[in-house]
Amino acid sequence: MPDGPGLELLRGEIDLDLAGAVLDTSYAKERAVLIVDAGRVREVLTWLRDTPGQGYRFLSSLHVADYLPAEPRFGVHYEMLNRERVERLRVKAMLPAEGPEIDSVTDLFPTANFQEREAFDFFGVLFRGHPELTRILLPEDYVGWPQRRDFPVGGEPVTFTYSEERYG
């Protein structure tokens, strides 16, 4: 992982090329996080991937977390990995509660395909430009975004009620 000062240096370098794309940084539990402007996440990821000396070329994981009741509410996490320097870096983009939308990165990192579909499936985050943004784990006709924090556990109607009707 880049350490605290390393993260600030990295931010400085990004600011030289992409002014204003990085909104904030955080360094906690030995994990470095870049919080970026949701509209410019593709620029930052491309910069991290292609700039000589950076080489965060491997996207380990893409997932979404719901920070209810905070606003902006959704965080899209890109766990970047630099395999040469063995460093991890998390890039995080925050999205509003109403109509969360972000550019897809499937063309930059083909591995994001399934993971963006999963994020759409469970949180209703729209990935603009995704080749096939459909539900992946839930049925096609499912209504609702079950991993959101305001979706109740047990909010699913029971389909098979034979035992309940018969034995009460």
Add this chain to the structure above:
Amino acid sequence: MADQHTSPRAIVDEDAALPTVADLYGELDEDRTTEVMTVNIGPHHPATHGVLRLVVDLEGEIVRDLKPVIGYVHTGIEKSCEDKSYWKVIPFVERMDYVSYFFQMEAYCGAVERLIGLEIPPRAKYLRTIFLELNRIHSHLVWLGTTALDLGAISMLWYCFRERDRILDLFEMATGQRMHTRYFQVGGVIEDIPLGWEERCRSFVHDMPIRVGQYEALLDRNEVFLQRTKGVGIVSRERLLELGVTGPLLRAAGEPWDLRKAFDYLAYPEMDFKIPVGTVGDNYDRYRVRVAEMVESTKIIGQALDALPGGPFIADDRKYVLPPRSELSTSMESLIHHFKLVTEGFRVDPGEIYYAIEGPRGELGCFVLADGSSKPARVHFRDPSFVNLQSFKDMAMDSYVADMICSLGMLDPILGGVDR
């Protein structure tokens, strides 16, 4: 009676010429041989290693397009985890990838420990390493048995499951359960290994490389197996990296990437082991890499048993770890801690963490988001089967259906982990 059961042989004129294909079906037109047909395979099909559905476009027997359809065993484990206190999540996450349960436990417990800054004692690190490597062998044995079965080598299944049973016996002796053991705790492991366990484990470590040699003797000179695997399902290293593939699949393509070597976790930095890599990246290399990994895992277990340190097997932090049972009848303080931990569970300060380990199928990552309460606000698993499945289309494209089944076996997806 005899008249009713006239032998069919009697009514066949044995001298008549056999009918040709044209007699039976008419002349085949040119177009029919190039017609592309969409075929559905699964979700309930023995060759898909779980509840995987494949929609395949076939031209004759050649696969021209392929789409995996998943979600048939989705059980909402990640959502359920949000409704359980931290220590009650452990049995849930074990059931995602149901043949590598120790890895799920380590990913989750390790993530929570890093979130609360809890250091685990050296003995716990070694015990966890031993159980993880036993589980890796177990997982590879299940893979080898079932995949060889797909290729017609039925006896391999029995031999592999015989050794797998010895591992399950070891799990049962130490933890009380054969599968889904709930052995790892936040802070260490739940109890020490019993007397006599080490001896049995050593005897297994002694036998396993011999068994692996026997598996190789059965398969490596088997012409059918070689022809079915060599040069089949090749995907380049660059493409695999783009697709986020990790684990034995990536190593078979020649990329020596293993999180056990790259990152510092558990007792792996002190262990002396090699990372097997392939050269071509075909199904044969995938088989060789996994078989060689089993031998390397036995080396790790042997070294860890030799160097197993004494001392406590779980951290002594009463805010997170249950006090010893013996203290409950004498110490009020311990009783209060016990009560708090069992009823409410421990609280974790707000924070988020992504912790990844090398599972049997690749990078197994666990993301935990804590909001300050006693329940995690989000538990997400980056499951290697789920991500690796994206490379299946590249592996099976323009090959025969039979080779597609072989590639699927070598991909080794566990659908419980894919669907979660």
